[in-house]
Amino acid sequence: MAFNAxxxxxxxxxxxxxxxxxxxxxxxxxxxxxxxxxxxxxxNTFANTTISKHPWGITYFHKATxxxxxxxxxxxxxxxxxxxxxxxxxxxxxxxxxxxxxxxxGATAQDRKALAxxxxxxxxxxxxxxxxQIGWFKDLLKSVPSLADRTFLGNSLFMMGEIGGNDFNAALxxxxxxxxxxxxxxxxxxxxxxxxxxxxxxxxxxxxxxxxNLPIGCIPAWLSKYKRSDPGYYDANGCIKWLxxxxxxxxxxxxxxxxxxxxxxxxxxxxYADYHGAGMRLFSNPKxxxxxxxxxxxxxxxxxxxxxxxxxxxxxxxxASWEGFHPTEAFYHAVSDGxxxxxxxxxxxxQTCSKHAQKRAYTLHY
Numbered sequence: 001m002a003f004n005a006x007x008x009x010x011x012x013x014x015x016x017x018x019x020x021x022x023x024x025x026x027x028x029x030x031x032x033x034x035x036x037x038x039x040x041x042x043x044n045t046f047a048n049t050t051i052s053k054h055p056w057g058i059t060y061f062h063k064a065t066x067x068x069x070x071x072x073x074x075x076x077x078x079x080x081x082x083x084x085x086x087x088x089x090x091x092x093x094x095x096x097x098x099x100x101x102x103x104x105x106g107a108t109a110q111d112r113k114a115l116a117x118x119x120x121x122x123x124x125x126x127x128x129x130x131x132x133q134i135g136w137f138k139d140l141l142k143s144v145p146s147l148a149d150r151t152f153l154g155n156s157l158f159m160m161g162e163i164g165g166n167d168f169n170a171a172l173x174x175x176x177x178x179x180x181x182x183x184x185x186x187x188x189x190x191x192x193x194x195x196x197x198x199x200x201x202x203x204x205x206x207x208x209x210x211x212x213n214l215p216i217g218c219i220p221a222w223l224s225k226y227k228r229s230d231p232g233y234y235d236a237n238g239c240i241k242w243l244x245x246x247x248x249x250x251x252x253x254x255x256x257x258x259x260x261x262x263x264x265x266x267x268x269x270x271x272y273a274d275y276h277g278a279g280m281r282l283f284s285n286p287k288x289x290x291x292x293x294x295x296x297x298x299x300x301x302x303x304x305x306x307x308x309x310x311x312x313x314x315x316x317x318x319x320a321s322w323e324g325f326h327p328t329e330a331f332y333h334a335v336s337d338g339x340x341x342x343x344x345x346x347x348x349x350x351q352t353c354s355k356h357a358q359k360r361a362y363t364l365h366y
Contacts, residue, residue: 040066071329
């Protein structure tokens with residue numbers, strides 16, 4: 001497929017930028033977030049769960065790894081493109097000399113107290129919020145003092161999310177009006193992320209990628225919940241307009257705050273990752289990426305659970321959605337391509353790594 005050919009070109013280009021005499025240009029990646037970023041923290045905390053079993057993980061790992069997908073996530077593609085190992089989950093144990101992932105499936109940006117103050121029923125919520133994850137990061141630095149070196153942290157890459165999506169998902173699930181979500185939930189999420197970045201800067205971090213939200217109006221779960229017969233309710237791609245408008249609204253507010261942080265901390269490199277734009281590129285032209293099914297879940301089909309007893313599509317690479325809420329590896333790969341090579345490229349990756357560019361490329365295994 002054309003998509004695979006393009007990926008080979010992207011792989012060669014990124015390796016050229018990111019590797020110098022076999023070394024990655026960033027010494028480590030540290031990551032925070034929710035299920036879009038979790039590489040195994042949830043299942044290392046709660047072992048006997050659906051995502052710890054077949055068919056989760058079937059595409060690349062050929063086994064369940066705790067990733068909420070059939071294969072790799074955006075953080076995996078970024079790590080591979082930069083010549084780094086896949087970022088291990090903090091709660092899985094290890095040495096973490098090349099970084100650690102603190103993202104946790106179901107995590108919110110704001111803590112339970114803040115969400116309850118916004119009128120949510122948080123009885124069933126676990127508090128694995130952003131500052132809980134940053135607390136784990138601080139614990140790691142205390143237990144491994146070499147990782148706390150400010151030069152090491154200043155040269156490392158920090159991914160702040162995606163985080164905050166579950167704050168919005170919870171509000172939508174509990175039928176909060178969209179104007180209430182904009183006026184109350186968005187400012188809280190933005191403040192929390194900003195405060196988290198500031199805390200990490202104080203510890204020595206300097207390089208940040210901060211994702212916005214995916215185009216949630218294209219997610220099968222929300223397309224089902226908010227289904228309408230009026231064709232004007234949907235955009236030209238078949239996605240719900242007001243939900244995607246919300247994703248863009250949140251992204252604009254987050255970018256405004258990141259611009260303030262840049263002015264306050266000129267020593268830091270803080271870049272927004274346009275998940276919405278990169279995702280819409282796929283929904284607008286699915287054939288470019290080999291996608292035949294944009295709005296049907298690969299696993300579980302229409303309404304069935306994604307587990308060992310439910311149906312699974314024969315070729316996940318042709319589906320955008322894995323189980324109706326989380327994307328497939330194919331979708332994540334397309335978004336990563338947009339973020340790394342363009343048209344939504346994050347300058348931090350190229351600017352930092354280009355000084356290490358050499359004439360020979362190193363092949364990654366896709």
